[in-house]
Amino acid sequence: MKNILLLISGLLLFTSCSSSDDSPTPENPDNETMYFPPNDATAWETKTPASLNWNEAAIQPLLDYLQIKHSRSFIILVNGRIVMEEYFNGHTATTPWYWASAGKTLTSTLTGIAQEEGLLNINNKVSDYIGTGWTSAPLDKENLITCKHLLTMTSGLNDEGGDSVAPEDLQYLADGGSRWAYDNVYVKLQDVIAAASGQTWSDYFNNRLRDKIGMSGSWINSGEDLSVYWSTTRSMARFGLLALNNGNWNGTQIINSQYLNAATTTSQQINKSYGYLWWINGEESYHLPQSQLQFNGSLVPNGANDMYMALGKNDQKIYVIPSRKMVVIRMGDAADEENWALSGFDNELWGKINAVIN
Structure with missing residues (x-):
């Protein structure tokens, strides 16, 4: 019996070790533990490219490329x-910049937090929380639209009304869940959360997410009932680090990991490269903003297949790559022409990054 117990103990120990999140990878050959920067300090631990055996000769070409592509950080x-x-064009570590639609992932995250607290259920209709008449769709069609439809860009509402989310501009085109279209109607989730929590959107956001992971920043109204998040680049990196760690921040579970997994994987079958306001790499097809066309292949062919992304207007980027335990942030002006989210810059940038890290 003693020998059997020792054998079972050994097997359990082996299983525990083999399933550790700190198992060896090219970026983690020494089983280095995950680091979280202190919430109340500007200090942040660093590593050198040489310590990761990166190609240092390719670093300057990457930085030159970022510079000529109007990057700020x-x-x-x-x-x-x-x-x-790195910072460019007068930008510094303390300079705030806008997230644009990369901030959609903040709304997705707060929706998951509110659901975990029992304040809402994403499968319930939006009108359960903010009342009817929030669109100009017929009532029976409006009542088909769930919170999950807003998370997945499948509300079925008109996507050609510009930035406005006023009822008169939210017109019925198709039943909820039957059509994918990239638009701003997702922002109604902020109204849902405010109504369900009894707090303002900003207060709930600050209390449940921003302050818990040491982010800076604030929501600034951009007109048409839309607010855009502004923060430092390191604050954006903190959010990316939270996502990389399955919603856990240094031992505290900020967002339910199962919800976050659903948010960062295919959420519906129309646009397989879209989750809950996150973009997904490595899928067999994708749709682009302002288009009903389906394109074959991965969003960013040069990027890792397990990469998921927060993408904002004019090339605001959060790339999360679990297989490499890596987060990449880019803020700045449009690399080339103005764009809604994805652009040719994504694939070109990853070609330059790959030359460094591979």
Whole structure:
């Protein structure tokens, strides 16, 4: 019996070790633990590219490319530690910049937090929380639209009304869940959360997410009932690090990991490269904003297949790559022409990054 117990103990120990989140990878050969920067300090641990055996000769071409592509900031984290951090064109570590639609992922995250607290259920209709008449669709069609439809861009409402989310501009085109279209109607989730929590959107956001992971920043109204998040680049990196760690921040579960997994994988079968306001790489097809066309292949062919992304207008980027325990941030002006989210810059940038890290 004693020998059997020893054997079982050994097997349990082996299983525990083999399933550890700190198992060896090219970026983590020494089983280095994940690092989280202190919430109340500007200090942040670093690693050198040389310590990761990166190709240092390819770093300057990457930085030159970022410079000519109108970047303002760029960060690479590995295991939470800063490996590269660069600022351009007068931007600094303390300068705020806008997230644009990369901030949609903040709304997705707060929706998951509110659901975990029992304040809402994403499968319930939006009108359960903010009342009817929030669109100009017929009532029976409006009542088909769930919170999940807003998370997945499948509300079925008109996507050609510009930035406005006023009822007269939210017109019925198709039943909820039957059509994918990239638009701003997702922002009604902020009204849902405010109504369900009894707090303002900003207060709930600050209390449940921003302050818990040490982010800076605030929501600034951009007109048409839309607010855009502004923060430092490191604050954006903190959010990316939270996502990389399945919603856990240094031992505290901020967002339910099952919800976050659903948010960062295919959420519906129309646009397989879209989750809950996150973009998904490595899928067999995708749709682009302002288009009903389906394109074959991966969103970013040069990017890792397990990469998921927060993408904002004019090339605001959060890339999360679990297989490399890596987060990459880019803020700035449009690299080339103005764009809604994805652009040719994504694939070109990853070609330059791959030359460094591979």
